Amino acid sequence: MRKFAACTLALGMMFSIAGCVSQTPQPAEEAPEVAATPDVPAAPPTEPADEPISTIFVERTNGLDDGMTRLIASMQSYGLDFYQIIAPNSVVLLQINVQWAERGGTNTDLIAAVIQSVLDHPGGFTGEIVVADNGQAQFGSERRGGDLDWRQANSACRERSTLDVIREFQALGYRVTGSLWDEFTTVRVAEFSDGDYTDGFVVEDEIRHTGLEVTYPKFTTEFGTHISFREGIWDSAAQEFDSERLKVINLPVLKSHFIFGQTGAVKGYMGTVSDRLTQTRAHHSVGTGGMGTQMVYTRMPVLNIMDMVWIGPDRGPAVSYNAAVEINTIAASTDPVALDVWTTNHILIPEVERLPGGRAAGMDPSSTTPGSFGHWLRLSLNEMLDAGYRFTMDEREMLVVDNR
Numbered sequence: 001m002r003k004f005a006a007c008t009l010a011l012g013m014m015f016s017i018a019g020c021v022s023q024t025p026q027p028a029e030e031a032p033e034v035a036a037t038p039d040v041p042a043a044p045p046t047e048p049a050d051e052p053i054s055t056i057f058v059e060r061t062n063g064l065d066d067g068m069t070r071l072i073a074s075m076q077s078y079g080l081d082f083y084q085i086i087a088p089n090s091v092v093l094l095q096i097n098v099q100w101a102e103r104g105g106t107n108t109d110l111i112a113a114v115i116q117s118v119l120d121h122p123g124g125f126t127g128e129i130v131v132a133d134n135g136q137a138q139f140g141s142e143r144r145g146g147d148l149d150w151r152q153a154n155s156a157c158r159e160r161s162t163l164d165v166i167r168e169f170q171a172l173g174y175r176v177t178g179s180l181w182d183e184f185t186t187v188r189v190a191e192f193s194d195g196d197y198t199d200g201f202v203v204e205d206e207i208r209h210t211g212l213e214v215t216y217p218k219f220t221t222e223f224g225t226h227i228s229f230r231e232g233i234w235d236s237a238a239q240e241f242d243s244e245r246l247k248v249i250n251l252p253v254l255k256s257h258f259i260f261g262q263t264g265a266v267k268g269y270m271g272t273v274s275d276r277l278t279q280t281r282a283h284h285s286v287g288t289g290g291m292g293t294q295m296v297y298t299r300m301p302v303l304n305i306m307d308m309v310w311i312g313p314d315r316g317p318a319v320s321y322n323a324a325v326e327i328n329t330i331a332a333s334t335d336p337v338a339l340d341v342w343t344t345n346h347i348l349i350p351e352v353e354r355l356p357g358g359r360a361a362g363m364d365p366s367s368t369t370p371g372s373f374g375h376w377l378r379l380s381l382n383e384m385l386d387a388g389y390r391f392t393m394d395e396r397e398m399l400v401v402d403n404r
Contacts (some may be wrong), residue, residue: 001137023118025169035374052399053392054335055080056342062328063309064156068117071305071332074403080334085302090247091130091225091233094269095271095301097253097263098146098162098180099135099155103324104317105162106253107309108155109284110330112165115176119169124216127175127245128225131162132218133271136183136283141318145182146271154310158321181217184276189218192226192234193241201274202230210383212290213278216298228297230301239395249300250336254343255312256352259287259372261363262344263317265304265336266291266380272298275366289373289379289384294389295336305332306343314358325351326331329404335391337381338398341365344373345395365393 055075061067061382072082086092092112096106119125135146149163158354162178169176181201189200199219207213214230226234232243252268262266269291273282282290295301308329312319327347335340344365352360367374377393384391392398 003255016111025112025119027170027172030309042334048179050397053390053397054071054326054333054338055334055395055399055401056331056333056339058329058331058400058402058404060328061110061330062156062310063107063113067330068110068113071330072117072404074401075332078399078401082117082303083121083123086118086121086247087119087321088298089245090118090127090302091227091245092118092127093227093229093246093248094129094131094251095248095268096131096133096147096162096174096251097268097271098133098150099140099271100318101141102158102321102348103146103154103310103312104141104253104255105150105320106251107307108162108165110305110307110309111162111251114170114249119174121169128171128221128223129169129174129176130179130221130227131166132176132179132181132217134185134274135184135271136275137185138276145185146180147182148178157209163300176222177221177223179217179219179221181219181271181274184217184219186276187243188277191231192218192228192236193231193239197226201277202228203274203277206295207280208290210289210293210294210379211280212282212285212293213275213280214294214297215282216294217274246299248299248301250304251307253307253311253319254316254348256314256316256348256363257373258316260371260376262348264306264340264343265301266295266340266377269294282334287376289376289383292380292383295380296383300389301334301336303332303334304336304339305330306339309348311348311351313348314355327351336393337377337384337393340377341393342395342398342400 059071090184100140137145149161153161166178187200189198192198201215204214218228231241232246257263275282307329310324349360352358365374
């Protein structure tokens with residue numbers, strides 16, 4: 001059994017906030033002139049005999065070390081350039097998990113590491129970073145939905161909340177902010193292009209064949225940036241959207257789910273919908289492929305990074321400190337389905353099977369039993385394939401670059 005560790009302190013520069021010790025975000029400084037990055041292929045070069053459909057990059061990290069730097073370098077060596085995916089003026093939206101306290105939400109040390117990686121853009125980052133999620137203003141650790149400021153946080157010292165991380169970077173002058181979509185998850189709105197500047201969720205009238213009514217957030221950040229999760233960045237002067245400028249990085253924590261077997265990159269997209277505004281309840285559609293529909297009809301992440309610093313193999317989606325298992329690993333892919341399959345097979349299921357009486361049948365990606373993880377993930381994949389995305393559930397079609 002892996003150890004259940006207490007707070008781990010990183011070596012090097014430290015920053016104290018709310019009694020918590022963590023790495024210091026690096027202060028803003030004038031970016032050096034750099035040569036233009038040459039074009040690189042969208043997919044990594046072929047390694048096995050048959051070209052893989054999807055590549056997964058795995059690194060060891062506790063969130064406080066240089067794991068993100070090593071991950072980015074590994075991606076670069078296979079032709080996937082993080083700093084071409086993210087442009088210097090991008091608005092980067094980190095889609096995290098905030099509905100649950102303790103180990104049920106995305107690791108905040110890792111959130112800080114991802115933010116720092118974006119800010120370290122070799123071209124000089126001039127854009128904005130938004131950390132966001134929708135805990136649906138229901139259920140969760142206190143039966144009221146999500147919180148960016150859980151005082152029982154998923155961090156090395158257990159006190160560094162997502163809001164603390166945001167404030168650390170803001171104190172240094174960075175355009176980093178948070179948006180808790182719970183605050184307007186019951187507000188139905190029209191788009192910016194319709195003259196509606198109210199924060200809320202746009203709701204499509206159509207119910208898709210997976211049972212999902214597509215909904216998505218639109219809001220204005222504290223820096224005045226108008227963001228539509230589907231359409232992009234709204235320019236009120238030009239009266240047009242810039243879709244390319246908005247980049248979503250999907251940053252879920254890997255854990256079990258007592259209904260759907262697993263929560264990861266695809267299931268985590270429940271944080272981009274309003275369950276409260278839909279007639280058919282969006283959460284019910286997970287089991288029929290609805291999150292694949294949501295990804296296709298709103299915005300696909302440019303990168304998915306699975307937080308496995310601590311995972312929840314039992315009693316998820318809530319994960320207490322005592323129930324969590326320390327793995328100190330992250331994995332990334334542009335393919336959310338492949339990432340879910342590989343991390344579940346090789347990280348989550350082995351930990352479930354170590355538990356007394358642990359049963360992993362419901363989270364087996366190969367399962368075709370209705371309601372199982374494998375069944376609804378395959379339905380989600382079908383939505384993506386139909387939309388033209390080249391993703392896979394077959395590990396024989398995956399190249400895994402494991403640097404642990």
